[in-house]
Amino acid sequence: MTDTTSTPKNRYADALRAADFTIDQDWASYSTAEHDRWDRLFRRQRDVTKGRACQTALNAMATLELSASGIPDMDNLSDRLEAITGWRIVPVAELVPDEVFFNHLANRRFPAGAFIRPEAEFDYLQEPDIFHDIFGHVPMLANPVFADFMEAYGKGGQRAMQLGQLHNLARLYWYTVEFGLIREASGLRIYGAGILSSPNETVFALEADSPNRNAFDLPRVMRTKYIIDDFQQTYFVIDSFEALLEACYKDFGSVYADVKGMPDFEPHEISLGDDILHRGTLAYFHKRKAGL
Template identity: 45%
Template sequence: MSHPRTLLEPSRHQHRAPAGAEPPEGAASDWTVPQHWEELTDEDHWVWNTLFARQKTLLHDKVVRALEDGLDILNLSHPGVPNFEELNEKLGARTGWTIVAVPSVIPDDVFFEHLASRRFPAGNFMRTAKQMDYLGEPDVFHDVFGHVPLLAQPAVADFMVELGKLGLKAVELGEIERVARLYWYTIECGLAREDGRTKIYGAGIVSSFGETHYSLDSPRPHRLKFDLKRVLRTRYRPDEFQKTYFVIDRFEDVLDIVRENDFEAVCAELESQSDIDPKVARPDEVFGA
């Protein structure tokens, strides 16, 4: 039985535009557009404030400290949808990253080029009040509330750059699905140990009312020890709660995932091995076993 998503929008990378697609009218060649913050409506700001208050209260002590710290560092609790110009002043001074507005989903090579250049593409629209609990594409709440606080942390900021470079290489190698799985099971749906407890750092869970509880408390999903080869072999569904989550020993170790492995060699080794259904797990893979 699948679980309907609540406040978990598919990530931009997973619901991507076709390779070679042209930017829509009004977008630059890198698919960026002006945010036009001044055109946001009272409803847009109300929806942001409502979602922000609900998630911040829910997430307290359930997410890694770095995420809550990032919310404070970037002053994201200030009422209303963040103005990217103001947000980028704080974020750029902290880790050199900037948020760029994009109109919709973007092609893989464009997405990873932005990451490799310390730019995070964020949806240039806000869901409506009627879409509070489900949206088919990532909007500014998912992208900014879910992703941006951790970009204020140097380890994550550097990890995302390395992931961007890895994605560009994967496009050339024809291994984009492997990187999609790594992105999904870390940046979107990652769990980590902190203070002896399992906590959330993945943006897809962070922006999801329902999956916050499910990922940590439900007996249904597997919570497995993070192993890069296992992650790269494991399929996923972006449109339902996960059957498997991967837990790293320490959130601070996230950068080592890409720095300490030869991605091309690992992919070559996995060529002869079959993909793994996320519903399947061995007892010895379970975190803490």
């Protein structure tokens, strides 16, 4: 969440920022090539997520009129989203400081990167661009329960900073908002934005034998490290968005007290108390470590 480093590929690097770090998207300034890049990213990921994304996300993409017809205008998209759950999308140049991020979420504003990845990084980009943020995050904000969870997370972030427990809360965001799986009647499905916006991880998270898939447990998640630059070694599975909200819609003070001082789990580690839905082989990660 905290990283205000600009890179040459980000054409918003020198954009005028308001006090809350928002900028003018200046939608008319996107080039034909940038709109075409969005269209190709959208078509590819729309096809990959069929039968893999949760029904909530798929339905919301239609309701919000996300399509392969150029980069969305955030103001127009916000008007459609606000009518459903009261959320708006605000453009930013890059990742914003934690306190700014939490304040936006607590007030039902999602800060989305306005730049689109360069062609050279079409398949993978480490920092979130407009495709990751809009395709991955925004559809879930059209779900009233998940929208409430995100607002609660923003308010919880402000509290976590005061208590010095931000690292624990960040893990909750990572393993739910970014890389969460959900059980549906038809099987496991994806709702995390980091998976939804990645063609390779969309397949890997659901179908590969390599990663662990565990039932969601709040203290366990808060004690689990994560991988930033590769597929996840463990995914956590929720039963419903209502169950996620119920588990997290509270003051985390007692939870922080319970996990404080407890050892962290490595991303691949299995604990005796885990509800394991699939014990991974970790074959992919062993090969990576061996340089194969």
